[in-house]
Amino acid sequence: MTDFLFTQILSELEDAVGRENCSTREIDKLTHGVDYFWLSRMWADRGLRMPEADVVVSPKNAKETSAVLKIANYYKIPVTTWGGGGGTQGGAIPVNGGIVLDTKRMNEIYDFNEKGMFIECGTGTIYKHLEWVANERGYATMHYPSSLTCSTVGGFLAHRGIGVSSTKYGKIDDMVLGMEVVLPDGTIIETSPAPKHAAGPDLNQIFIGSEGTLGIMTKAQMRIYDIPEERRFRGFLFHNMTDAFDASRELLQKFKPSVMRLYDPAETASLIKKIVGVERDGAFMNIAIEGDAEMVALEEKILLKTFAKYGAEDLGSEYGEKWWKEKITFFYPGNMMDLPQMFGTMDTIAPFDKIEKIYWAMKEAIETNFPQAKFIAHFSHWYEWGAMVYDRFIIDGKDVPQDPHEAMRLHNAVWNCGVRTAIANGGVVNDHHGVGIKLGRLMKEQYGPAMKVFEGLKRELDPNGIMNPFKLGL
Amino acid sequence: MQFSSKCRETADACRFCWMCRHICPIGNVTGQERNTARARALSLSVVMRGAAELDKDIADNVYECALCGACTEDCATGWDPVIFARESRREIVLAGRTPAYIMPMLERFGESGSIYGAEEENDAFAAAAARHAAKTDILLYIGEDARHGAKKNAVKAIELLEKAGVDFTVLCDEPVSGRTLYFLCGDVKEARDAMEAAANTYGEYKKVVFYDAGDAKTAMQEAKELGIDCAAALVSFPAYIAELIDTKALKVNKGDKKYTFQDPAALTRGIEDTVSPRKVLSACGELCDMLLIGKATVLAGQKIMAEYMPETVKGMAAKRWVDCKNMGGSVMVTADSAEYLALEATKPDGCELLTIEEAVLQCL
Ligand SMILES: Cc1cc2nc3c(=O)[nH]c(=O)nc-3n(C[C@H](O)[C@H](O)[C@H](O)COP(=O)(O)OP(=O)(O)OC[C@H]3O[C@@H](n4cnc5c(N)ncnc54)[C@H](O)[C@@H]3O)c2cc1C
Numbered sequence: 001m002t003d004f005l006f007t008q009i010l011s012e013l014e015d016a017v018g019r020e021n022c023s024t025r026e027i028d029k030l031t032h033g034v035d036y037f038w039l040s041r042m043w044a045d046r047g048l049r050m051p052e053a054d055v056v057v058s059p060k061n062a063k064e065t066s067a068v069l070k071i072a073n074y075y076k077i078p079v080t081t082w083g084g085g086g087g088t089q090g091g092a093i094p095v096n097g098g099i100v101l102d103t104k105r106m107n108e109i110y111d112f113n114e115k116g117m118f119i120e121c122g123t124g125t126i127y128k129h130l131e132w133v134a135n136e137r138g139y140a141t142m143h144y145p146s147s148l149t150c151s152t153v154g155g156f157l158a159h160r161g162i163g164v165s166s167t168k169y170g171k172i173d174d175m176v177l178g179m180e181v182v183l184p185d186g187t188i189i190e191t192s193p194a195p196k197h198a199a200g201p202d203l204n205q206i207f208i209g210s211e212g213t214l215g216i217m218t219k220a221q222m223r224i225y226d227i228p229e230e231r232r233f234r235g236f237l238f239h240n241m242t243d244a245f246d247a248s249r250e251l252l253q254k255f256k257p258s259v260m261r262l263y264d265p266a267e268t269a270s271l272i273k274k275i276v277g278v279e280r281d282g283a284f285m286n287i288a289i290e291g292d293a294e295m296v297a298l299e300e301k302i303l304l305k306t307f308a309k310y311g312a313e314d315l316g317s318e319y320g321e322k323w324w325k326e327k328i329t330f331f332y333p334g335n336m337m338d339l340p341q342m343f344g345t346m347d348t349i350a351p352f353d354k355i356e357k358i359y360w361a362m363k364e365a366i367e368t369n370f371p372q373a374k375f376i377a378h379f380s381h382w383y384e385w386g387a388m389v390y391d392r393f394i395i396d397g398k399d400v401p402q403d404p405h406e407a408m409r410l411h412n413a414v415w416n417c418g419v420r421t422a423i424a425n426g427g428v429v430n431d432h433h434g435v436g437i438k439l440g441r442l443m444k445e446q447y448g449p450a451m452k453v454f455e456g457l458k459r460e461l462d463p464n465g466i467m468n469p470f471k472l473g474l
Numbered sequence: 475m476q477f478s479s480k481c482r483e484t485a486d487a488c489r490f491c492w493m494c495r496h497i498c499p500i501g502n503v504t505g506q507e508r509n510t511a512r513a514r515a516l517s518l519s520v521v522m523r524g525a526a527e528l529d530k531d532i533a534d535n536v537y538e539c540a541l542c543g544a545c546t547e548d549c550a551t552g553w554d555p556v557i558f559a560r561e562s563r564r565e566i567v568l569a570g571r572t573p574a575y576i577m578p579m580l581e582r583f584g585e586s587g588s589i590y591g592a593e594e595e596n597d598a599f600a601a602a603a604a605r606h607a608a609k610t611d612i613l614l615y616i617g618e619d620a621r622h623g624a625k626k627n628a629v630k631a632i633e634l635l636e637k638a639g640v641d642f643t644v645l646c647d648e649p650v651s652g653r654t655l656y657f658l659c660g661d662v663k664e665a666r667d668a669m670e671a672a673a674n675t676y677g678e679y680k681k682v683v684f685y686d687a688g689d690a691k692t693a694m695q696e697a698k699e700l701g702i703d704c705a706a707a708l709v710s711f712p713a714y715i716a717e718l719i720d721t722k723a724l725k726v727n728k729g730d731k732k733y734t735f736q737d738p739a740a741l742t743r744g745i746e747d748t749v750s751p752r753k754v755l756s757a758c759g760e761l762c763d764m765l766l767i768g769k770a771t772v773l774a775g776q777k778i779m780a781e782y783m784p785e786t787v788k789g790m791a792a793k794r795w796v797d798c799k800n801m802g803g804s805v806m807v808t809a810d811s812a813e814y815l816a817l818e819a820t821k822p823d824g825c826e827l828l829t830i831e832e833a834v835l836q837c838l
């Protein structure tokens with residue numbers, strides 16, 4: 001592009017969002033090039049520059065977002081939406097340059113609706129800030145991912161994220177009532193006044209998980225909950241994971257705990273030993289029950305009875321409480337995997353009849369094809385019908401090629417192997433981290449002909465293909 | 475550029491970590507990705523790897539950090555982004571790349587001894603200080619921030635100590651504490667010299683009471699870390715007032731006001747005093763705490779940054795008013811001149827702003 005045309009477009013963008021909210025500064029381009037994706041981090045670590053935006057814009061609301069998208073459409077410039085940049089799949093990286101649209105100025109609290117039990121906010125709101133707003137009035141959002149402090153409402157919606165209390169309170173898609181979305185051509189729409197309707201397919205669910213490829217969510221009504229009167233923890237040690245799955249399936253037919261987290265023996269012996277202090281062989285499981293005190297007491301009885309049937313050793317409440325306190329500590333530098341290691345979380349989800357099989361198949365596939373890799377896992381989000389596995393591979397720094405291109409090849413080969421094994425055994429490409437550029441190529445392998453539904457939507461809504469190109473396999 | 479190994483190690487720890495972004499008072503106002511510890515660390519780590527120059531944009535972002543330590547306090551594994559923010563300022567200054575908007579402050583320091591230039595004229599302060607020109611055992615150290623915009627508050631502080639019957643000194647040629655220069659340039663000779671000169675002055679007294687928490691922090695923590703010490707007992711103003719109330723030198727009558735205290739970061743995180751201001755205010759009335767207090771406090775003002783980022787500083791103060799009102803508060807109390815000035819400029823209708831000395835004076 002010529003300098004003349006670039007300056008012309010820049011001045012139009014400045015007109016749309018204000019000059020101070022439109023940046024071509026080195027610092028803004030650089031920091032919007034590296035998200036939480038291992039490859040972007042490795043690239044930066046090796047002293048290389050990631051693909052960068054030509055301009056970073058920060059609109060305040062849907063109107064300004066719409067103006068930006070109209071300009072981008074006219075000039076056919078890629079637009080990559082950036083919330084917190086805490087995504088792990090490279091979804092927010094402007095791989096094709098163009099505009100990065102940072103949502104964090106869209107952080108207004110529009111409505112605290114106590115009767116409707118929701119807060120309407122800009123999607124650039126950092127989730128922890130939303131939690132503060134709720135807490136100040138005696139409520140809670142109950143969305144407690146480890147990235148609560150890093151990521152935005154829009155980011156969680158765009159990747160269909162999940163928090164630790166999901167079994168009782170649901171995933172982010174269960175926590176949203178209505179949304180305002182700016183379509184790629186700049187049209188501003190509202191999804192519906194309430195979810196769970198029969199007025200056709202749910203528009204919310206078209207944009208949730210769409211990773212900025214079909215439009216930009218600008219406002220959302222997020223549910224709030226009463227702060228539970230009581231929250232109790234109970235740690236258990238199972239002899240093996242099969243017993244834990246059987247016990248959990250039975251428990252979930254009776255009631256829903258808030259937290260359910262089962263660690264495989266490898267994570268029990270590493271992470272759980274380090275952070276929580278359980279030094280035992282077996283599979284550690286942590287359960288939290290919360291709500292009205294009388295209900296909690298009753299549910300605890302049911303829990304103990306059910307798990308005892310499957311030979312679980314009751315470790316009391318101490319480890320669970322410690323785990324709750326430290327649940328985010330796992331993710332800080334020093335505790336978390338970091339470069340020079342190579343690592344990744346290959347979370348997938350499946351019904352109970354398949355989930356354990358998937359775990360063993362992925363473990364075997366990774367460990368046999370990549371003997372340098374360690375495979376550890378926990379199961380952290382549970383439903384009456386199944387669970388998700390949060391499985392990670394870790395390769396020691398000494399086994400990671402120094403050459404970044406070779407490192408990328410190895411990284412992608414491990415991912416192909418893991419995710420293909422998951423799909424072959426009845427899992428999906430991903431559970432809650434999304435697809436991004438990391439897994440786009442595998443979407444077609446999962447969906448086959450069904451992919452044309454997504455492709456049709458993309459063609460219709462974004463005929464110029466400006467929205468987050470090369471993400472989600474679209 | 476020469477970065478210490480500690481600085482490199484810290485930048486490398488923070489560069490891919492987002493965990494403290496929610497707490498940064500600057501980022502929370504600007505909404506800019508660059509205003510996070512991780513973004514600053516990333517840019518510097520890229521510079522350290524030779525993939526970028528420490529150019530104007532990266533340098534500007536280094537100056538967009540308030541060095542407030544909220545991120546440090548929040549960090550579960552104990553990393554301290556202030557280390558690389560401060561050290562890179564030194565490198566920027568030494569490399570002759572000081573941003574243009576910082577230069578006038580350094581020039582004013584050269585000309586007048588203060589980065590803010592000539593002192594504010596205030597007759598009431600001059601008269602009050604004149605009453606305490608004689609040398610005593612106790613120095614009430616007013617500080618650069620108060621002397622440049624908040625002298626009317628310092629007058630109240632003097633009056634309060636008078637009411638307590640304290641015999642104290644206020645210097646008309648008070649040396650700067652070195653705080654502002656250390657903030658702007660990091661560990662450079664001129665900042666050390668200023669801290670040393672100040673320590674020599676403190677040493678002439680048995681006790682030094684720091685009116686502003688920032689100066690207390692510089693004298694009690696930062697200078698000590700640089701090996702600069704003095705024999706005097708150093709104490710913050712709120713701690714001293716709490717002592718005067720304890721010893722009944724000040725007889726306070728508890729009223730029915732509800733106070734929301736804005737903890738100065740320099741007091742709580744700097745010299746680890748989260749107790750004395752609350753002791754003072756509990757003696758005066760009821761406490762109505764807002765979100766993020768004590769060591770977890772966030773800034774409500776920053777006078778040096780107000781020189782080059784005035785809107786952001788106002789934004790920080792406005793946010794604190796929202797925090798105060800959200801918890802049902804309407805009377806905000808400060809113990810820091812910079813925060814007072816920013817809160818005063820953003821005070822919503824129906825709210826009241828007091829210094830801690832005003833709160834006590836109202837209850838005598
Ligand atoms: C330490 C750590 C722990 C984590 N733990 C969890 C966890 O427990 N649970 C979990 O679910 N995730 C977790 N994640 C992943 C991450 O937090 C989520 O993927 C989150 O959804 C990303 O949100 P973000 O605001 O950071 O989005 P970004 O990374 O900025 O963007 C992610 C994607 O969403 C798109 N996008 C962002 N905002 C919008 C919008 N308003 N409209 C349309 N598209 C948009 C972007 O284009 C991109 O494709 C973790 C991440 C980190 C760093």
Ligand code: SF4
Nearest residue numbers: 488491493494549553
């Ligand atoms: S200070 Fe701690 S929480 Fe903040 S970026 Fe650094 S490592 Fe992360």
Ligand code: SF4
Nearest residue numbers: 498539540542543545
């Ligand atoms: S020191 Fe303060 S201003 Fe600087 S990054 Fe940390 S929290 Fe933000």
